[in-house]
Amino acid sequence: MEVTGGCHCGAVRFTATLPEAPVPALDCNCSVCRMTGFLHIVVPHEDFELLTGRDSLASYRFGSGTAEHLFCRICGVKSFYQPRSHPDAWSVNAHCLDAPPALAIEPFDGRNWEAAKANLDAQD
Helix, strand or coil: CEEEEECCCCCCEEEEECCCCCEEEEEECCHHHHHHCCCEEEEEHHHEEEEECHHHEEEECCCCCCCEEEEECCCCCCCEEECCCCCCEEEEEHHHECCCCCEEEEEECHHHHHHHHHHHHHHC
């Protein structure tokens, strides 16, 4: 299924191809996801297209510095970013989709990232 989304002000816009609903989504409890309310839908790079706003994106890295958190310089919303857990995919914020599909939400223990990632890998 094709979806569209973006940031609050509309400077950043994207399209993505998702599996049929319910779409798997991760609810992470790490400090940044908890504080921003980010709800992760993992989208392979080839199934995501940034339509507008490349120049409006700012980058933030913390902890290991592997993940690249991208947010709109104008409104501050992080509609997608490059997670360290899925280096070949973007993590799209379900809350930033124009018409969010039904989701199958799973908790992800980002506070204990290494153990949670190992558990995620074991499920694949």
